Amino acid sequence: MKHAKTLVALALSSSLVTAAASAETLRLLTWGGYAPDEVIALFEKETGIEVKVTTSNNEDMISKLRATGGAGFDLAQPSQDRITGAQQAFNIYQPIDLSKVEASQMIPSMLAATKANTELNGDVYGVPHVWGTSGLVVNTAQAKDVKDYTDLCSSAYEGKVSYRMKRPTLIGFAYAMGEDPFAAYSDPAKYQAILDKVEAKLIECKPVVKTYWTGGDALINLIRSEEVVAAMAWDAGGWKLNRDNADVKFVAPASGALGWIDTFAIPRKAKAVDAAYQWINFVMQPEIAAMITEAAGNFTASQGSDEFVNEVAKAQFQESFPPADLDNIKWYPAVPPGLEEMEGLALDRIQAAN
């Protein structure tokens, strides 16, 4: 009898404990590598909040949040250019309470740029976390003279180049062809004219492409096996390949690498909002941010975290970005709604063209 009572008490208390724990859960919708296990362990130790991670990408994040009207997650990490458009169309985020974010931990210029880019009706919807660029990954032993996006069309490399059928390809090629697509964002007619030009060029280039890569793993395989000698890719992917094969390098294209900043944004129906702010302030500490740089391969907007990053990553960064190339990075401005439909049609037409 006494035994049974203890058991009941035990069952009750354990269920209480689990109930308390589940109330303190942070559901994080993020990219692979942005929430490494060691960082989660440190955060759980310090705050007692359990972190559940769902890895995703920009489009998938918006789709997931759109399906629930902004419920199901407490913190999301969309790129800064993809916030205001999605917010206007689907109303999936809530404004950031800037008084709860420790701004002193962030690089001021990046915080200011992100605030300006994610502002809507006086409210700010995102603060910066990880930044990086997309440009060219080149096997310098076999394709020395690939300097810009349009060099991927050179018949010298027929069957040995690859890129994605996504919007960065359109924008990169537009810059390399002497256009300024970001300036035309607000003028649909002009943007369509640029898209038409790029579409024609990419259809012309089709015989040279080996395949349009669809996932990071597929691309890394193609370059590692040397089936592909030049590709359009992210800097972190290039640096990862560089550690295995010193010939493979990330090169900032002559017309400028395309720069992105992934942010923290809070979904409209988030439950653990305080936990979300705690996470933001926790991971922006320089030592923690350096751990994320190790895992994700990209640098963060955390002030002073460079000191804690390993020497290899620092050297790779400096080789890929001499000061002139760093200044030449084209940062993505916010995408106005409706633009992606135009791009989508162009991408489909390129893929289907023979």
Add this chain to the structure above:
Amino acid sequence: MSQQRWQFYFLLTPFLLWIGLLIIWPHFNMLEVSLTERSWTQGDSFSFKHYLLFFQQSLYWNTYLRTAWMAILATFITLLISFPVAYYIAKVAKPRSKLALLMCCLLPFWLSELVRAYGWMILLRESGIISGLLQAIGLADAPIEMLYHDATIILGLVYSGMLFMVVPLVSSLDSMDNSYIEAGFDLGGNRWHIFWEIVFPYAMPGVVSGCIIVFMLNLGNYLIPNLMGGKDSLWFTEMVYTQFITRFNWELGSAFGILLLVLSSLLVWLALKLSGQSLSTTVGR
């Protein structure tokens, strides 16, 4: 009597819930979404815009027809390869090896489709095993790229559909009495005649049900065209996925989904009409 009725409805409820909540309701919902025009300024309105867009853009209906044609071709090739296999298992093999042979067909399906697709990619890629082998024995001078063609998609589809063709064929051939074949030989028929006049017609329900299942799987496949297809190959399911996930255009995606449903229903109906079978004699067996 009334208790029996009660039991009948009780047992029927899970089925009704399943078909109502998971099949019929979502489809009506999808139909509704596909007929909506979304606007941030004026609100939603009824419109055929997305269906019209499908017919205006040659890209969309070209992909639609291409997907249907390649799915049919892959189904036909699957039938050609599976029939001898099924005949051997059902009629030629000894009862003891029968089970072992069926297991051989089943074994690859213990792995996920993704792993099987990657297996093919390792074999077929430029720096892959087959290309290396051909060079080693002197049949090729340079690496050969066998991946990223339409033919690779067909190959992948045939491989992933084989089992679903073999099993219904074996089950319908199994029930055939060998004396029919003997009687055919006794009456002076040759192998060709016996195959066309006796074996094939007898296996027809199995052929049609196998073809329907394999065709449906092919048409709805996403992984294989995406991983093994080339730069020109676009599969209709990929387009549905892109509209929903990367373009946030659920309206157009829903319209594509409905059109895909219409296409598959129409082709299955046509196949049943042409073969003189009905759903109850094939899938319902």
